[in-house]
Amino acid sequence: MNSAYLYVRVSTDEQKRKGYSLPEQEERLLRHCEQNNIEVKGIFREDYSAKNFNRPEWGKLLSTLKTRKKKDAENVLFIKWDRFSRNIEYAYQMIGILRGIGVQAMAIDQPIDFTIPESTVMLAVYLSIPEAENGRRALNTMAGMRRAKKAGRWISTAPKGYQNLSYPDGRKYIAPRQPEASLMQWVFQELAKGFYNAEQVRKMAYSRGLKCERNNFWKIIRNPIYCGVVVVPPYENEEIQFVKALHEPIISESLFYEVQDVLNGNRKKVATKVVSMDALPLRGFLECPDCHRMLTGSASKGRHGNYYHYYHCSDKCKCRFKANTVNEYFEKELLNFELTPAVGKLYKTVVMDIFQSQNRTGLDERKHLAGKIDEQEKILSNARKRYMTDEIDADDFKAIKLECNEALRILEAKLTDMPNKLDSLKSVEGLLDIVIEKYSNIQKHYKNANISDKRKLIGSMYPQNLCFDGTGHRTPYLNNALSLILLVNSNLNGIKKGEKLSFNNLSPQVARRGIEPLFLE
CATH class of the missing domain: 3.90.1750.20 (Putative Large Serine Recombinase; Chain B, Domain 2)
Known part of the structure; x- marks a missing residue:
């Protein structure tokens, strides 16, 4: 051996754990070459995994070996065979490639005399040991990762958020x-x-x-x-x-x-929101008085460059109203829904009373979820008994168990996240305060609201479309709670000054209607 290329490699993981270093390997190889009068033609330093030969520096070394001018016998020296490769299959392939171009791979700490046929047994041992170490290390790593996950730890790179x-x-x-x-x-x-x-x-x-x-x-x-x-x-x-x-x-x-x-498509999607301009808040809520189709809205440019907005029907129907006229009419109509302090107080008292008396709904829902949990547990228990008596095989039992465990996990999560009675009561009371505050001065609130809030308010008041004919409007029915408020407001004049407001001194028409705890946005 007269000349050789030196190859030193270390992986980052090994460098941290075992203390291997590129300078240390390089120093030992240079000392070996000096003692044996070997000319060093080049040194290639690698910081890469040896699971395959897709390594930057090895690629450069192989390219150098293939393009050398003199095709004399050449050598590649490294410390041990695990520096060369940790995969026995790829290692034998690369040894064959090197032999094809007249190059011999040699490890100075694990020398192999290739002129002796029995030495190939030692080569197989040297090459297989690193792969076995990698396999064992992978199993230990995987076992450690599973233990960490079972303990509830996230072991990978943190997800978004x-x-x-x-x-x-x-x-x-x-x-x-x-x-x-x-x-x-x-x-x-x-x-x-x-x-x-x-x-x-x-x-x-x-x-x-x-x-x-x-x-x-x-x-x-x-x-x-x-x-x-x-x-x-x-x-x-x-x-x-x-x-x-x-x-x-x-x-x-x-x-x-x-x-x-x-x-997954298991829940019906809500209809897409109708986008509307600020000057057309009623777009999507108005019905044509002639053909009963939905009115749209648009702006027309006038002679002096000003834009005028209209609510109008399709081309075939000539129904058309100025947006300002319709908007002003609607704002005046809102005065009919303003709550007086007495009505607001009564509304809150009645709704809170009904909510507390009907809070059994939440309890019923809890019972319903608990019943479903019991049902899934019974199915699982029955399947276990049938499996023990050989009525079903292991695959069927495994499928039933997986399905039941998934259903139980979801049901228990829903049961855990259900609010308790006190939290629900406080939440409802807060919502009622917001509703009463808004409806106590609804016209002002509506005028100062943005287009999105205006449309939410309109949608909460009218379950069906409005029909404006130019002078007034008609609608199939109002929101039940607002319809009752109109009736209560119309009866206030008949109540004596200082008399406490209650259902007892309202007209029979109002008393018969009752009230529904409907919470508006």
């Missing part, structure tokens, strides 16, 4: 990162509404600052990590497991499963 952090003792964990966490919460809330599809929500979130590509977005909205659940995939005889995570969830489990229902 989270960040990787470490405890003082070095243990890793993830925690919400703002403002991404709030944006992800908003994403799930919008998806649950069903107004927009996933791609539309992604684009809206992108405009708000959430940088996420389409493919990754679909993955993260399917990931239960956001509701505090870690998925442990099946392995050998173990089934898939859903473990409560140690990190803080961004959303509730019920919201996550609600979004999954929308994405």
Whole structure:
């Protein structure tokens, strides 16, 4: 051996754990060449994994060997065979390639005399040991990862909305990162509404600052990590497991499963919102008095460059109204719905009383969910008994068990997220205060509201379309609560000054109507 190329390699993982270093390998190889009078033609330093030969520096070395001018016998020296390769199949292939161009691979700490046929046995041992080490290391790593997941830890790079952090003792964990966490919460809330599809929500979130590509977005909205659940995939005889995570969830489990229902098409989507200009708040709520089709709205440019807005029907129907006339008429009509302090107080008292007396609905829903949980547990118990008596085979029992566990997990999440009675009472009382405040001065509130809030208010008042004929309007029926308010307001004049307002001193027409606890936005 008169000359050789030196190859030194280390992986980052080994460099940290075992203390291997490129300079140390290089120094030993140079000392070996000096002691054996070997000319060093080049040194190639690699910091790359040896699972295959797709390595930058090895590619350069192989290219140099193939393009050398003199095709004399050449050598590649390294410390051990695990520096050359950790895959026995690829190692034999590369040895064959090197022999084809007149190059011999040699390890100075594990020398092989290729002139002796029996030495190939030692080569097989040297090459197989690193691959066996890799296999064992992979199994240990996988086992450690499964243990961490079963403990509720997220072991990968933090998903959108989270960040990787470490405890003082070095243990890793993830925690919400703002403002991404709030944006992800908003994403799930919008998806649950069903107004927009996933791609539309992604684009809206992108405009708000959430940088996420389409493919990754679909993955993260399917990931239960956001509701505090870690998925442990099946392995050998173990089934898939859903473990409560140690990190803080961004959303509730019920919201996550609600979004999954929308994405899977199991829940009917809400109709698309009608977009309207500020000057046309009633667009989408007006019905043509002639052909009873929906009126649309548009603006026309006048002679002096001004724009005039109209509500109008299709081309065949000539029905047309000035937008200002209709809007002003509607604003005057709102005065009929203004709540006096006495009516507002009565409305709140009656609704709260009815809500408390009918709060059994929440209890009934809890009982309903508890009944479903018992039903799933009975199915699972029955399947277990049939499996023990050989009525069903192992595959059928496994399928039934998986299906029941999934149903139980979703039902228990819904039961856990149901609000308690006190929280519900406070929530309803707060909503009523908002409704009474708005309807106590509804005309002013409507005029100062933006186009979106105006349309919400109109939609909450009229379940069916309005029909304006130029002088007045007709509608099939009002919202039940507002219809009652009109009747109460019309009876106020008959109540004596200082007399307490109650259903006893209202007209029989009002008393017969009763009241429905309907909460408006």
